[in-house]
Amino acid sequence: MKKMTLTTKIFIGLISGIILGLILYPMREVPFVTNYIIGFFLKLGGSIFINAIKMMVVPLVFISLTVGSSAMGDIKKLGRIGAKTLGFYLFTTAIAIVIALTFANLINPGAGLSADSIEKTAKTIKSSKSFVDVLIDIIPSNPIASMANGNMLQIISFALLTGAALTVLGDKVIRVKEVFNQANDLVLEMVNLIMLVAPFGVFCLITKTFATLGYTAMGPLLKYILTVIGALFIHGLFTYQGLLIAIVKMHPLVFFKKFLPAISVAFSTSSSGATIPVTLETVQEEFGVSKSVSSFTIPLGATINMDGTAILQGVAVVFIAAVYNVDLTMGDYVAVILTATLASIGTAGVPGVGLIMLSMVLTQVGLPIEGIALIMGVDRILDMARTAVNVTGDAVCTLIIAQTEGEKIDKDAKHIM
Ligand code: ASP
Numbered sequence: 001m002k003k004m005t006l007t008t009k010i011f012i013g014l015i016s017g018i019i020l021g022l023i024l025y026p027m028r029e030v031p032f033v034t035n036y037i038i039g040f041f042l043k044l045g046g047s048i049f050i051n052a053i054k055m056m057v058v059p060l061v062f063i064s065l066t067v068g069s070s071a072m073g074d075i076k077k078l079g080r081i082g083a084k085t086l087g088f089y090l091f092t093t094a095i096a097i098v099i100a101l102t103f104a105n106l107i108n109p110g111a112g113l114s115a116d117s118i119e120k121t122a123k124t125i126k127s128s129k130s131f132v133d134v135l136i137d138i139i140p141s142n143p144i145a146s147m148a149n150g151n152m153l154q155i156i157s158f159a160l161l162t163g164a165a166l167t168v169l170g171d172k173v174i175r176v177k178e179v180f181n182q183a184n185d186l187v188l189e190m191v192n193l194i195m196l197v198a199p200f201g202v203f204c205l206i207t208k209t210f211a212t213l214g215y216t217a218m219g220p221l222l223k224y225i226l227t228v229i230g231a232l233f234i235h236g237l238f239t240y241q242g243l244l245i246a247i248v249k250m251h252p253l254v255f256f257k258k259f260l261p262a263i264s265v266a267f268s269t270s271s272s273g274a275t276i277p278v279t280l281e282t283v284q285e286e287f288g289v290s291k292s293v294s295s296f297t298i299p300l301g302a303t304i305n306m307d308g309t310a311i312l313q314g315v316a317v318v319f320i321a322a323v324y325n326v327d328l329t330m331g332d333y334v335a336v337i338l339t340a341t342l343a344s345i346g347t348a349g350v351p352g353v354g355l356i357m358l359s360m361v362l363t364q365v366g367l368p369i370e371g372i373a374l375i376m377g378v379d380r381i382l383d384m385a386r387t388a389v390n391v392t393g394d395a396v397c398t399l400i401i402a403q404t405e406g407e408k409i410d411k412d413a414k415h416i417m
Contacts (some may be wrong), residue, residue, distance in 0.1 A: 007199075017206030071292050085401055139154070272302040297394065
């Protein structure tokens with residue numbers, strides 16, 4: 001019998017987790033289920049897996065980007081890749097919001113609902129950081145603190161500087177370069193080892209989420225949920241796959257087969273940041289993208305490129321406006337496109353932040369921030385779906401940048417599944 005690949009095993013973990021979670025849901029209050037199955041067994045397996053992949057994020061990003069940027073050779077190439085990456089990320093995010101706004105207006109998920117008809121789940125919503133602080137924050141005053149806090153943009157800028165200095169010093173630091181190269185092999189192997197338990201980790205995380213999701217309370221918001229998921233699908237299938245076919249000439253099935261482990265981990269952890277090691281490893285090992293491109297684009301994308309989050313924010317604005325009976329003008333829509341792009345850049349790649357950043361968009365168009373409380377209760381499942389899209393967007397951009405840099409991308413998916 002053919003040996004099952006890791007991708008297949010992770011997929012089985014995901015599907016069986018959903019099924020078992022739905023079976024456990026009606027029994028979630030039985031003490032044995034709450035205390036032992038959910039509160040001990042599933043929590044243990046899921047949290048250990050999340051911690052293990054998170055453990056690799058900082059060393060992997062720092063080492064891989066230092067190696068990658070020192071191999072880039074010249075500062076011009078870095079500038080070019082940086083500009084292309086930023087441009088591409090902004091472009092796809094804007095498309096994502098336009099899709100969300102169009103789709104939400106067609107479906108009008110808030111029609112006929114009033115703010116009182118929906119159960120509010122939270123009343124206090126934190127506001128977000130100012131734009132100038134976001135920019136200042138890119139340069140760390142203490143790189144060790146950045147690493148300790150897992151601040152991705154700061155780690156990226158420190159790694160780029162280290163890589164640039166290694167390039168300038170050339171052969172004088174050949175041994176330091178060698179250490180970084182070997183350390184890179186080491187952290188990648190550590191990720192490989194952790195991924196061996198990914199099927200089980202994904203299974204535990206998904207079962208626990210579905211067993212406690214509370215989908216019976218979703219009734220009045222079902223249309224809203226389906227609108228977000230519909231817009232995520234349109235963007236994930238048409239925008240991304242269209243770009244991949246047109247620019248990289250890659251068949252969508254090949255992409256999905258190779259990228260499925262990262263999608264599954266993003267879906268089950270709801271965190272682009274925690275998924276970085278898997279995304280990075282997949283684009284390097286499965287698609288053959290160079291370190292100099294991928295170790296820059298993936299952590300950067302996991303931090304600033306959130307198309308799924310932008311989609312959520314677009315649909316949520318239309319929904320909240322309808323519930324509060326506010327008519328949005330064309331000017332409001334343009335403001336939503338601009339602020340949701342910025343808000344998604346400012347959204348950290350951890351669970352639930354996209355919803356908090358929505359406050360920025362709502363304020364911009366004069367909608368009550370309390371509107372967020374209406375949709376908070378069902379955000380868990382949408383967070384999973386949008387994180388999967390966020391991470392897919394990072395990989396698609398990486399493949400396109402690599403292709404335009406003349407790299408040879410591996411499009412052979414024979415050994416997968
Ligand atoms: N959970 C999302 C992510 O990590 C961010 C969000 O809340 O939208 O990509």
